[in-house]
Amino acid sequence: MKSVASVSKKEVKKQSLSLCGKKVKIIMKKIFAIAWKDAIVRFTSPSELLFFIILPIVFTFLLAGGTPSNDDDNRIRIPVVDESQTAVSQQIIDELENSTAVRPEVVTRAEAQSQFDDRRADAVFIIPAGVDIEALQNGSAQVEMLQQPSNLNAGIAQRAILTAIRRVSSSVSAAQNAVRQREAKQAFASDAEKQAYFESSLTLAQDIQADAPERVTVIEGTTPDRVNYDPRANSSAGQLITWVFIPLFGISALFASERQGGTLRRLLTTPTTKATFLLGTISGQVAMALIQMFLLVGFAILAMKLNWGRDPLALFVILLASALAAAAFGATLGTFIKTEAQASGVSIMFGMVMALMGGCWYPLELFPTAIQSAVKVLPTTWAMQGMLDLVLRGGGLVDVLPEAGVLLVFAAIFLSVGVSRFRYE
Amino acid sequence: MPNILESQNLVKTYGDFTAVKGITFDIKEGEIFSLLGPNGAGKTTTISMLSTLYAPTSGDATIGGYSVTKDPMAVKRVIGVVPQDLALYEDLTAKENLVFWGQMYGLGGKSLTSRVDEVLEQIGLTDKAKNRVKTYSGGMKRRVNIGVGLLHKPRLLFMDEPTVGIDPQSRRAILDTVKDLNKQGMTVLYTTHYMEEAAELSNRVGIIDHGELIALGTQDELTKQVGETETLILHIGENEDPETLAKALSGVEGVQKADVTDHEVSVITADAKDILAAVVGKANERGIKIRSIDIREPNLEAVFLHLTGRALRDT
Structure with a gap:
C-alpha cells in the first residue's frame, strides 16, 4: 500500500509538472504572439524604417563629423604648387612631408586655386619659378601662400611652411659659411671646385639637420582630461540612446492605442492575463529595440571603425539593461496618459529632454556640476555612461556593471509603478 | 435544458x-x-x-x-x-x-x-x-x-x-x-x-x-403583460405639434395611453379600428394634419412603452 501511495504521489507530481509546463508553454506562445503582432503593426508603414534605422544612422554619421578616411594620416592637407621644379623647391616639399602638422599634396596651380575657392583647402602653398639655391643665396627667393580667413588650420600650415623654408635656408647658410671659411684659408682652384665644395657642404648640413636628436621630450600627464570626448564615440552612443529610447517610451502610446481601440478590453475577455499582455508588449518592444541597437552598433563598428565589440557580453548587458529601463519607463508613462496622440507627444518630449540632459548630445562634463549631479536621476545618463565605458574608455563587463545595475533598478521601479497602475480603460 | x-x-x-x-x-x-x-x-x-x-x-x-x-x-x-x-x-x-x-x-x-x-x-x-x-x-x-x-x-x-x-x-x-x-x-x-x-x-x-x-x-x-392591446402610430408633419394632439387624444374614449415620439403619436388601445374615426376627428378639430397611420399588433415596443411610459427609440 505504501509503495502504491508513493507511486501515486509521484504520478500526481509528474502530472502537475506536465500541466504546469503546458501552461508555461501556452503563456510563452501568447507573449510571442503579442510581440509579433506589435512588430507587424509597427512596421506596416515602410516609413517606420526611416525612424528605426535610416535617420539614426544619418544623425550618428553627421554628428560624428563623418567616417574616418582609410589612411591614418590626420595632418592638415596643404595643396602645394611647385612651379620652380628645383632641388630647393623639392627640399622644401620634403621638409613639409616630414612635418607632423601638415601633409603636402603637389597639384597644379589651377587645381590648387579651385580647391581654395571651393574652401576644400584651408591654405595653398605656391613655390613660383626661380626659387633655387642662387635665389636663396642672394636672398631674392619669394614664395606665396593663400589662406582662408580666420582659419586655425591655415595658421598651423603657415607655421609649418615657415619652419620648412627656415630649415632649407639654414642648410644653405651653413654651406655658404663653409665655403667662405674654406676660401679664407685657401682659395679655390676653379669655380667648379667651389661649387662642388658648396654642394658637399650643403649635403653635410642637411644630413646633420636630419640626424639632429629631438631636443624636447614630451611626457603626457596622467591627470584625466576634464572633458572625455570623442565626437564619433559620443555620437554613436548618444544617437543610439536617443533613437531607441523614444520608441520605447512610445510603449505608452501602444497602451493608449489598445485602450482606445477596445482591443485591450477584448483581450482581457480572453483567457489571457494582464501580466501576459504586459510581458508580451514590453518584451516585444525590448526585442525590437535590441535589434535596432545591434544594427546601429554594427554600423558604428563597420563604417566608423569604433571599437564597440571589444567585450560582446558587456555590450549585451548594457544594451539590455538600457532597453529594459526605457521600456519600463514607457509602461509607467502609459498609465498616466489617456490618448495615443498625447502619448506620442509626451514620449518624444521625454526622449529628447532625457537624451539632452543625459549627455547624449553634449558631453556631460560641459554641464555645471550641480546639473551633472541632478541628471543622475535619469536612465539616459547611466545608459550613456555605460556605453561610453565600452566604446570610449575601452572598459569591459566589470566596468559597465555599476551602470547596468542602476538601469535595472530603474527598470524594476518603473515596472512596479506601471503594473500597479495599469488599467484597461 | x-x-x-x-x-x-x-x-x-x-x-x-x-x-x-x-x-x-x-x-x-x-x-x-x-x-x-x-x-x-x-x-x-x-x-x-x-x-x-x-x-x-x-x-x-x-x-x-x-x-x-x-x-x-x-x-x-x-x-x-x-x-x-x-x-x-x-x-x-x-x-x-x-x-x-x-x-x-x-x-x-x-x-x-x-x-x-x-x-x-x-x-x-x-x-x-x-x-x-x-x-x-x-x-x-x-x-x-x-x-x-x-x-x-x-x-x-x-x-x-x-x-x-x-x-x-x-x-x-x-x-x-x-x-x-x-x-x-x-x-x-x-x-x-x-x-x-x-x-x-x-x-x-x-x-x-x-x-x-x-x-x-x-x-x-x-x-400579455400589456393585455390584448394594439398600437396606433400617427405620423404627423414636422411643423405640427404632437404634444397638443397627444393631450387631446388622451381624452378620447377607448384610448389607454397616448405618447409622443419625435413626429409621431403612439396611441395604445384595445381595438384600433374602433377609435380611428375619433382620433382623426380630434386631429382635424385642432387643424393637425396626419400624414399616415400604422396599426401595430402588441409587441416589445408596446411592452416597453407600457412599463416605462417611454418609447425605446426616444431613450
Missing part, C-alpha cells in the same frame, strides 16, 4: 451612481436570450460583469458552472465576446487578426489554421482574408469582429449591440449569422435597443431600463 448562465442579484456601482441594480436572470443552454433596453440602460455593464471585465460590486453569476468572481479564467474559456465597438487591429489583415485572437484563446498549430479558415468561410471573407481590415467596409469589419468571438467555439456567445451603425444588408447578414450559430447549438446573449432584432432572434427577452430588469420572459409572455 440546463442553465448555462445564472445571474444572482448583480450590482455595479460607480461612486454614487448605480449602473446595474441587482439583476437576476438565467440563460438556458441552446437559446438566444436578448437584453433589450435603451442606451445607458446597463446592458453593456451587465455583459462586462458577466465576461469578467468588471468585478460586480455585489452579487455573482455562474457561467458553465464557474463563478465570474471566483474563477474568471475558467469563465473566459466558456464564453466568446463580440463587443459593441469594433475591437480589431486595423493595420492587420482579417486573417492576421483571427490568428492573433485565436492564439489569445489558446489555439495553436493546425487547429488554429483550420479554425481560422472555417471562421473566414463562416463570415464570408475568405476571398478578402489577406486585405487589411482598414480597407474593409463597416459591415465587413463587423463580420470580422463577430468572427473573432467564434474562434474557440464558445458555449456562450455575448453579442453587445453588434448591428449598431451598419447598413441594412450587413445587419441582415449578422442576424442570419446569429440564427445559424444558434442552430449549430451555440447559446447567445444578445443585447440590443432595436425591438425588431430582439423580436426576430430571441427565445426569451429581458427588458432592462435604468439598471433594472423590468420584465423577463418569452415574447408572448411579455406582450
Whole structure:
C-alpha cells in the first residue's frame, strides 16, 4: 500500500509538472504572439524604417563629423604648387612631408586655386619659378601662400611652411659659411671646385639637420582630461540612446492605442492575463529595440571603425539593461496618459529632454556640476555612461556593471509603478 | 435544458451612481436570450460583469458552472465576446487578426489554421482574408469582429449591440449569422435597443431600463403583460405639434395611453379600428394634419412603452 501511495504521489507530481509546463508553454506562445503582432503593426508603414534605422544612422554619421578616411594620416592637407621644379623647391616639399602638422599634396596651380575657392583647402602653398639655391643665396627667393580667413588650420600650415623654408635656408647658410671659411684659408682652384665644395657642404648640413636628436621630450600627464570626448564615440552612443529610447517610451502610446481601440478590453475577455499582455508588449518592444541597437552598433563598428565589440557580453548587458529601463519607463508613462496622440507627444518630449540632459548630445562634463549631479536621476545618463565605458574608455563587463545595475533598478521601479497602475480603460 | 448562465442579484456601482441594480436572470443552454433596453440602460455593464471585465460590486453569476468572481479564467474559456465597438487591429489583415485572437484563446498549430479558415468561410471573407481590415467596409469589419468571438467555439456567445451603425444588408447578414450559430447549438446573449432584432432572434427577452430588469420572459409572455392591446402610430408633419394632439387624444374614449415620439403619436388601445374615426376627428378639430397611420399588433415596443411610459427609440 505504501509503495502504491508513493507511486501515486509521484504520478500526481509528474502530472502537475506536465500541466504546469503546458501552461508555461501556452503563456510563452501568447507573449510571442503579442510581440509579433506589435512588430507587424509597427512596421506596416515602410516609413517606420526611416525612424528605426535610416535617420539614426544619418544623425550618428553627421554628428560624428563623418567616417574616418582609410589612411591614418590626420595632418592638415596643404595643396602645394611647385612651379620652380628645383632641388630647393623639392627640399622644401620634403621638409613639409616630414612635418607632423601638415601633409603636402603637389597639384597644379589651377587645381590648387579651385580647391581654395571651393574652401576644400584651408591654405595653398605656391613655390613660383626661380626659387633655387642662387635665389636663396642672394636672398631674392619669394614664395606665396593663400589662406582662408580666420582659419586655425591655415595658421598651423603657415607655421609649418615657415619652419620648412627656415630649415632649407639654414642648410644653405651653413654651406655658404663653409665655403667662405674654406676660401679664407685657401682659395679655390676653379669655380667648379667651389661649387662642388658648396654642394658637399650643403649635403653635410642637411644630413646633420636630419640626424639632429629631438631636443624636447614630451611626457603626457596622467591627470584625466576634464572633458572625455570623442565626437564619433559620443555620437554613436548618444544617437543610439536617443533613437531607441523614444520608441520605447512610445510603449505608452501602444497602451493608449489598445485602450482606445477596445482591443485591450477584448483581450482581457480572453483567457489571457494582464501580466501576459504586459510581458508580451514590453518584451516585444525590448526585442525590437535590441535589434535596432545591434544594427546601429554594427554600423558604428563597420563604417566608423569604433571599437564597440571589444567585450560582446558587456555590450549585451548594457544594451539590455538600457532597453529594459526605457521600456519600463514607457509602461509607467502609459498609465498616466489617456490618448495615443498625447502619448506620442509626451514620449518624444521625454526622449529628447532625457537624451539632452543625459549627455547624449553634449558631453556631460560641459554641464555645471550641480546639473551633472541632478541628471543622475535619469536612465539616459547611466545608459550613456555605460556605453561610453565600452566604446570610449575601452572598459569591459566589470566596468559597465555599476551602470547596468542602476538601469535595472530603474527598470524594476518603473515596472512596479506601471503594473500597479495599469488599467484597461 | 440546463442553465448555462445564472445571474444572482448583480450590482455595479460607480461612486454614487448605480449602473446595474441587482439583476437576476438565467440563460438556458441552446437559446438566444436578448437584453433589450435603451442606451445607458446597463446592458453593456451587465455583459462586462458577466465576461469578467468588471468585478460586480455585489452579487455573482455562474457561467458553465464557474463563478465570474471566483474563477474568471475558467469563465473566459466558456464564453466568446463580440463587443459593441469594433475591437480589431486595423493595420492587420482579417486573417492576421483571427490568428492573433485565436492564439489569445489558446489555439495553436493546425487547429488554429483550420479554425481560422472555417471562421473566414463562416463570415464570408475568405476571398478578402489577406486585405487589411482598414480597407474593409463597416459591415465587413463587423463580420470580422463577430468572427473573432467564434474562434474557440464558445458555449456562450455575448453579442453587445453588434448591428449598431451598419447598413441594412450587413445587419441582415449578422442576424442570419446569429440564427445559424444558434442552430449549430451555440447559446447567445444578445443585447440590443432595436425591438425588431430582439423580436426576430430571441427565445426569451429581458427588458432592462435604468439598471433594472423590468420584465423577463418569452415574447408572448411579455406582450400579455400589456393585455390584448394594439398600437396606433400617427405620423404627423414636422411643423405640427404632437404634444397638443397627444393631450387631446388622451381624452378620447377607448384610448389607454397616448405618447409622443419625435413626429409621431403612439396611441395604445384595445381595438384600433374602433377609435380611428375619433382620433382623426380630434386631429382635424385642432387643424393637425396626419400624414399616415400604422396599426401595430402588441409587441416589445408596446411592452416597453407600457412599463416605462417611454418609447425605446426616444431613450
